Amino acid sequence: MANNFLKKIEAQINNSIILKDETIMAPYLIDWRGNFRGNAKAILMPTDTQMVSTIMQIADTENQTIVPQGGNTGLVGGGIPDQTGESVILSLKKMNSIIEFSPENRTIIAQSGCILQQIHELVEKQNLCLPLTLAAKGSCTIGGNLATNAGGLNVLRYGSMREQCLGLEVVLADGAIINQLEPLRKDNTGYDLKNLFIGSEGTLGIITASCLKLVSKPKVKSTSIAVIEKFEHSLKLLEMLQNYSGDQVDSFEIMPKTLLDIVYKQFPDISQPIKPYSGFILLMEISSSKSDNLEDNTLGKSFLQNIMECFLEQAYSDNLISNAVVAQNESQRQAFWTIRENAPQATKQESWPINTDISVRRDKLAEFYNFASIEVAKICNKSRICGYGHVGDGNLHFNVVEAEEGDPNWSDKRAQILQVIYDSLEKFSGSISAEHGIGQLKTNQLINTKDPNHYHIMTKIKNSLDPKNLLNPGRIIN
Numbered sequence: 001m002a003n004n005f006l007k008k009i010e011a012q013i014n015n016s017i018i019l020k021d022e023t024i025m026a027p028y029l030i031d032w033r034g035n036f037r038g039n040a041k042a043i044l045m046p047t048d049t050q051m052v053s054t055i056m057q058i059a060d061t062e063n064q065t066i067v068p069q070g071g072n073t074g075l076v077g078g079g080i081p082d083q084t085g086e087s088v089i090l091s092l093k094k095m096n097s098i099i100e101f102s103p104e105n106r107t108i109i110a111q112s113g114c115i116l117q118q119i120h121e122l123v124e125k126q127n128l129c130l131p132l133t134l135a136a137k138g139s140c141t142i143g144g145n146l147a148t149n150a151g152g153l154n155v156l157r158y159g160s161m162r163e164q165c166l167g168l169e170v171v172l173a174d175g176a177i178i179n180q181l182e183p184l185r186k187d188n189t190g191y192d193l194k195n196l197f198i199g200s201e202g203t204l205g206i207i208t209a210s211c212l213k214l215v216s217k218p219k220v221k222s223t224s225i226a227v228i229e230k231f232e233h234s235l236k237l238l239e240m241l242q243n244y245s246g247d248q249v250d251s252f253e254i255m256p257k258t259l260l261d262i263v264y265k266q267f268p269d270i271s272q273p274i275k276p277y278s279g280f281i282l283l284m285e286i287s288s289s290k291s292d293n294l295e296d297n298t299l300g301k302s303f304l305q306n307i308m309e310c311f312l313e314q315a316y317s318d319n320l321i322s323n324a325v326v327a328q329n330e331s332q333r334q335a336f337w338t339i340r341e342n343a344p345q346a347t348k349q350e351s352w353p354i355n356t357d358i359s360v361r362r363d364k365l366a367e368f369y370n371f372a373s374i375e376v377a378k379i380c381n382k383s384r385i386c387g388y389g390h391v392g393d394g395n396l397h398f399n400v401v402e403a404e405e406g407d408p409n410w411s412d413k414r415a416q417i418l419q420v421i422y423d424s425l426e427k428f429s430g431s432i433s434a435e436h437g438i439g440q441l442k443t444n445q446l447i448n449t450k451d452p453n454h455y456h457i458m459t460k461i462k463n464s465l466d467p468k469n470l471l472n473p474g475r476i477i478n
Ligand SMILES: Cc1cc2nc3c(=O)[nH]c(=O)nc-3n(C[C@H](O)[C@H](O)[C@H](O)COP(=O)(O)OP(=O)(O)OC[C@H]3O[C@@H](n4cnc5c(N)ncnc54)[C@H](O)[C@@H]3O)c2cc1C
Pocket: 032, 067, 068, 069, 070, 071, 072, 073, 074, 075, 077, 078, 079, 080, 092, 112, 133, 134, 135, 136, 139, 140, 141, 142, 143, 144, 145, 146, 147, 148, 149, 150, 151, 152, 153, 201, 202, 203, 205, 206, 207, 208, 344, 345, 435, 436, 439, 472, 475
């Protein structure tokens, strides 16, 4: 069946878009964490939308299952095929052209294989910014960001990928093309299909291009790190910083001491801007695109720098922080972010961590953290709880790393620990996936936790758009 498919691709498109060499294929068959490995008959690398449409038409007649893939930085195994070797990966990597960049309209229309960082660099030349940013920005693609409704470090101020997108071009399972790329800011003509495809992880259609809206590039930023003893102080501090800055907080990230110890151990060259540290640190950034903020006051500091310092002084006198440091220049700012951006890699190198991506309502996050920590400690009191991340979004990577001295029973305890984390989450009516999606990792959990009527409608949508279950089968809907 699949051989017929590939023969038809060769005949109707070109042999050169098909990759079959095992060594070349290898990195496409394993996920970033190394948790999912699959097999595939081939990888297809189309260069335009018409080719994707022809591929899907042939897939439809030949009943060929297709797994779309972008930069393969996804963390739930969504872009990795199963092990049967029957699927074909459709990589969007070669569809990496800019279709239109309009600084006047503040929009960019790009093919899906464009790398996020390349879009950042391009639009910044015109003093504009695409606010989505995450540690995988050098490898993840715009198509993958849309397919996962990626969140990242600036959601607090700018929202996730849904909020950045004005329109999509999508190829459906039968090869039909939906083109809604016109850069319209308002369009109330019926159902919003765009938001159905965003976050659908390749199960409803292949996103081939998108129209994204841009904002002014921040002209000035102020970034600080503060030490807090209790998680619950973070929420008070967030509220204070929003008030001090007039809602100009871009990022508000938390990292516990346990995590910092691991980052510094795994990457000894990373500078330690704050010593000693205990409890947790907050990494906070405010920004403004107002040019008059660049003007120095009499003390030679930017307006935002003053705001940050006044806020920290107040926080210190209110006993909410025990120590703080403000980045004095761009290289210090980068050094602060290096700590946060290396956190996923550091825990991966340290041991085989238990990873989660949970969210609860923001005002309950500290309570959840404390409750879940106690529950985890009941199973394994030497394991290291590394709940870090986007505290401003109520989203934590509540990860648990094996005891420093090693634990011979770690593999047995993993399932139990994961269970108590999710049981704790249920008590707080949280989400099992705040930003990474469902992929193949959480399909069973989705059935068990989603409102049954909601899940039923999701399966009906899947069946109506992809009745033969050719697009990314077994992902999201099992
Ligand atoms: C170090 C690190 C840090 C990360 N930090 C964050 C973070 O802060 N926030 C966050 O949200 N995520 C984060 N991620 C996860 C990941 O980077 C995002 O999910 C990203 O959006 C995936 O993009 P990608 O191009 O790599 O997609 P892939 O991994 O290739 O694919 C992801 C899913 O989308 C589907 N897909 C890909 N392209 C298309 C397309 N064109 N059309 C239809 N379906 C498609 C795939 O089938 C798969 O289901 C991080 C990952 C790493 C490794």
